[in-house]
Amino acid sequence: xxxxxxxPAGAGAAxxxxxxxxxxxxxxxxKCIGCHTCSVTCKQAWTNRTGVEYxxxxxxxxxxxxxxxxxxxxxxxxxxxxxxxxxxxxxxKAGSRFKKLIQIFSNPRLPSLDDYYEPWTYDYETxxxxxxxxxxxxxxxxxxxxxxxxxxxxxxxxxxxxGGSIDHGDKDVLxxxxxxxxxxxxxxxxxxxxxxxxxxxxxxxxxxxCPSGAIYKREEDGIVLVDxxxxxxxxxxxxxxxxxxxYFNHRTGKAEKCTFCFPRIxxxxxxxxxETCVGRLRYLGLVLYDADRVLEAASTPDDTGLYEAxxxxxxxxDDPRVVAAAEKAGIPxxxxxxxxxxxxxxxxxxxxxxxxxxxxYRTMPMVWYIPPLSPVVDAVRDTGRDAEDHRNxxxxxxxxxxxxxxxxxxxxxxxxxxxxxxxxRLAAMRAYMRDINLGREPDDAIPDAVGMTGEQVYxxxxxxALAKYDExxxxxxxxxxxxxxxxxxxxxxxxxxxGGPGMGGSGPFGETSGGAAPIAVENFHALRxxxxxxxxxxxxxxxxxxxLLDWDGKGSPPGLFPDTPSQGGDDRGGDGPGTGHDGKTxxxx
Amino acid sequence: MTAPAQPVTLAxxxxxxxxxxxxxxxxxxxxxxxxxxxxxxxxxxxGWTTRSSQLYERRLLRIGSPLFHFGILVVLLGHIGGLLIxxxxxxxxxxxxxxxxVGAVVLGTIAGVATLGGIAILIYRRRTVGPVFSATTRNDxxxxxxxTATIVLGLAAxxxxxxxxxxxxxxxxISPWFRSIFSLQPDPALMTxxxxxxxxxxxxxxxxxxxxxxxRLVHMLTAPLGYLTRPYxxxxxxxxxxxxxxxxxxxxxxx
Numbered sequence: 001x002x003x004x005x006x007x008p009a010g011a012g013a014a015x016x017x018x019x020x021x022x023x024x025x026x027x028x029x030x031k032c033i034g035c036h037t038c039s040v041t042c043k044q045a046w047t048n049r050t051g052v053e054y055x056x057x058x059x060x061x062x063x064x065x066x067x068x069x070x071x072x073x074x075x076x077x078x079x080x081x082x083x084x085x086x087x088x089x090x091x092x093k094a095g096s097r098f099k100k101l102i103q104i105f106s107n108p109r110l111p112s113l114d115d116y117y118e119p120w121t122y123d124y125e126t127x128x129x130x131x132x133x134x135x136x137x138x139x140x141x142x143x144x145x146x147x148x149x150x151x152x153x154x155x156x157x158x159x160x161x162x163g164g165s166i167d168h169g170d171k172d173v174l175x176x177x178x179x180x181x182x183x184x185x186x187x188x189x190x191x192x193x194x195x196x197x198x199x200x201x202x203x204x205x206x207x208x209x210c211p212s213g214a215i216y217k218r219e220e221d222g223i224v225l226v227d228x229x230x231x232x233x234x235x236x237x238x239x240x241x242x243x244x245x246x247y248f249n250h251r252t253g254k255a256e257k258c259t260f261c262f263p264r265i266x267x268x269x270x271x272x273x274x275e276t277c278v279g280r281l282r283y284l285g286l287v288l289y290d291a292d293r294v295l296e297a298a299s300t301p302d303d304t305g306l307y308e309a310x311x312x313x314x315x316x317x318d319d320p321r322v323v324a325a326a327e328k329a330g331i332p333x334x335x336x337x338x339x340x341x342x343x344x345x346x347x348x349x350x351x352x353x354x355x356x357x358x359x360x361y362r363t364m365p366m367v368w369y370i371p372p373l374s375p376v377v378d379a380v381r382d383t384g385r386d387a388e389d390h391r392n393x394x395x396x397x398x399x400x401x402x403x404x405x406x407x408x409x410x411x412x413x414x415x416x417x418x419x420x421x422x423x424x425r426l427a428a429m430r431a432y433m434r435d436i437n438l439g440r441e442p443d444d445a446i447p448d449a450v451g452m453t454g455e456q457v458y459x460x461x462x463x464x465a466l467a468k469y470d471e472x473x474x475x476x477x478x479x480x481x482x483x484x485x486x487x488x489x490x491x492x493x494x495x496x497x498x499g500g501p502g503m504g505g506s507g508p509f510g511e512t513s514g515g516a517a518p519i520a521v522e523n524f525h526a527l528r529x530x531x532x533x534x535x536x537x538x539x540x541x542x543x544x545x546x547x548l549l550d551w552d553g554k555g556s557p558p559g560l561f562p563d564t565p566s567q568g569g570d571d572r573g574g575d576g577p578g579t580g581h582d583g584k585t586x587x588x589x
Numbered sequence: 590m591t592a593p594a595q596p597v598t599l600a601x602x603x604x605x606x607x608x609x610x611x612x613x614x615x616x617x618x619x620x621x622x623x624x625x626x627x628x629x630x631x632x633x634x635x636g637w638t639t640r641s642s643q644l645y646e647r648r649l650l651r652i653g654s655p656l657f658h659f660g661i662l663v664v665l666l667g668h669i670g671g672l673l674i675x676x677x678x679x680x681x682x683x684x685x686x687x688x689x690x691v692g693a694v695v696l697g698t699i700a701g702v703a704t705l706g707g708i709a710i711l712i713y714r715r716r717t718v719g720p721v722f723s724a725t726t727r728n729d730x731x732x733x734x735x736x737t738a739t740i741v742l743g744l745a746a747x748x749x750x751x752x753x754x755x756x757x758x759x760x761x762x763i764s765p766w767f768r769s770i771f772s773l774q775p776d777p778a779l780m781t782x783x784x785x786x787x788x789x790x791x792x793x794x795x796x797x798x799x800x801x802x803x804x805r806l807v808h809m810l811t812a813p814l815g816y817l818t819r820p821y822x823x824x825x826x827x828x829x830x831x832x833x834x835x836x837x838x839x840x841x842x843x844x
Contacts, residue, residue: 107643211816
């Protein structure tokens with residue numbers, strides 16, 4: 001595959017250090033319609049348990065907007081990520097190791113539940129159990145924390161689609177950093193969606209913040225995980241992560257985070273969020289990188305140089321020297337081949353259309369984004385001009401400083417040049433492909449204007465627009481000879497679970513003591529408990545609450561549907577096994 | 590310094606009762622403490638956590654928790670200085686009994702009051718803040734009673750001894766007894782003469798230590814001091830990362 005790269009980095013001189021493989025993701029924001037399917041399926045898969053009701057490993061934010069948790073990008077407040085000290089060396093922004101240990105008894109930089117939101121369910125039982133009365137009964141919101149009535153004030157996507165932006169649109173952290181003018185033009189401004197998961201950084205500040213050393217980066221695929229057996233609940237990782245993608249499970253007292261769905265990745269399946277993405281905007285694949293160069297790149301003096309510095313850490317998997325070094329480092333042959341076919345490598349380094357999210361946090365994030373061209377296209381279309389014409393689009397990219405500056409705040413530490421370049425490339429692809437699709441002679445001046453060939457533009461178009469499942473998700477499975485080790489790793493516990501008190505109730509030392517249950521077991525119990533619980537939000541039995549968000553539509557939680565009185569009273573005696581309670585849940589028209 | 594008049598003793602004599610209280614009980618509690626922790630660590634790594642409630646409430650915790658924890662760390666240092674270091678050692682470096690006593694009382698009272706104030710705030714918070722209270726188990730409540738009783742008794746013993754008389758020199762009795770436990774030559778007679786508040790303090794502390802491995806207090810033993818020296822980023826191989834416990838018999842890795 002030809003590359004746009006003008007100077008292949010390290011072609012001759014630079015020695016290759018330790019080669020490591022990283023499973024990474026790219027999201028094409030132009031395609032995101034903000035449907036939240038990824039968030040919901042992720043929640044169903046990973047955080048539908050008590051203790052993590054407020055947790056969204058995957059969330060979709062409307063930008064401009066405050067995000068989730070609110071204003072998480074304000075690192076002056078939250079002190080996440082890394083910073084360079086006076087001597088130019090990399091250190092945690094929240095302070096030295098000693099300072100962190102001193103603050104361990106009460107972490108001053110921990111977001112409170114208000115910064116996320118207070119999770120709730122509804123008292124649906126009232127709707128069906130309320131006696132005959134003048135007014136229609138209502139399902140009151142019940143807090144999943146206190147079990148009491150509550151007033152809903154915020155949620156993970158409360159400002160979805162710029163909702164309420166008149167009141168709190170100015171609380172967007174990035175808007176404060178962009179020029180003043182944006183405030184006056186906010187009404188006629190742009191909007192796009194930003195799905196976020198854990199970045200599985202090359203230089204994870206959550207892991208560096210963990211006093212217990214429970215957060216680790218996997219050597220094989222770079223996925224960052226929390227060892228649930230080693231986590232002691234010191235909460236420093238929540239502060240350390242600038243993306244606020246490590247969460248505290250208030251029931252188990254342990255940190256939890258996005259796992260990159262590693263049980264799926266290990267068998268070659270895409271993550272749940274990717275698999276269920278309606279817009280097919282997510283790409284998964286391997287990136288080979290030089291682990292010895294990470295620290296140096298993260299210590300780049302200038303914030304705006306971090307994007308380029310991180311790109312230089314990645315290795316070209318087609319370079320024979322890299323292949324040799326990778327094999328020496330023990331990376332299996334099929335993984336190297338997967339890295340060569342990786343859409344991530346293509347989008348980041350070949351076409352250079354993907355950008356990292358907030359590189360200025362210096363964590364070397366590994367979930368990258370193709371910035372949206374749609375605000376520009378929309379603006380052109382609104383003027384009545386041809387929004388597919390490359391001259392109009394190029395001019396608009398150059399003229400519409402607000403979206404570009406805003407995107408630069410997100411993706412390049414404020415430097416508009418790389419964003420400009422990406423948007424030009426996307427605009428060129430749009431204009432060039434229209435000619436082809438309309439059967440006209442393709443205009444090679446268009447790719448020339450952005451330093452690409454027509455063939456490259458077409459390849460990029462194929463990857464962005466047409467790529468099938470196996471082209472979007474190039475995931476080499478973990479090796480079969482390791483298969484028995486992969487059976488139940490979800491909580492990093494072995495299979496010695498035998499009905500221990502860790503599941504679904506109180507062990508002798510608190511709600512979740514005893515061994516950690518395998519996820520499959522926990523899901524089974526949670527589902528069963530939910531379907532057999534008495535009350536929607538009983539504060540005493542947190543494990544058995546009905547939560548409609550979690551309800552899978554099978555079975556009937558008591559109180560969800562009205563009892564049918566004409567069933568012949570107690571049916572416990574003579575009924576066969578087939579006509580259980582399921583038969584009674586048929587909702588009446 | 591003169592010992593106060595013959596104080597009331599808990600055990601009638603240093604006979605059977607004394608041996609049970611000051612020889613048998615300490616060894617039982619010590620054994621439970623050690624073996625309990627070993628067992629808990631093997632059985633319940635997942636439950637081994639601080640179970641922080643900061644997410645529920647932060648304002649009271651911000652004051653109470655550091656007050657209590659730093660207070661009790663100073664108290665711990667004081668106990669090490671008072672119990673483990675023999676009187677002859679401090680006198681050898683020129684610290685007179687009076688100097689030691691004044692220092693211990695001043696520092697001990699400040700730390701004790703901080704600890705007690707801290708735990709008072711934490712208990713008030715635990716009872717009055719709804720989510721915190723509903724996350725409190727019976728185990729926690731028992732632990733709080735035991736811990737508070739030990740702190741109150743210890744502080745009371747110090748204060749009473751200093752107000753009633755000119756102080757009590759526990760380094761003549763309690764400290765040698767404490768060391769005699771570990772040198773495997775227990776001497777219960779040393780304890781039977783101690784004032785009753787000191788005796789009660791020791792007993793409640795022994796019971797607290799016996800309960801320790803089975804409460805949330807275990808988090809103390811995993812205080813993350815290793816953080817100061819380990820590298821920032823931890824890499825682990827998938828191969829060796831099958832949880833931190835040993836695999837079941839028959840499931841050991843072969844490769």
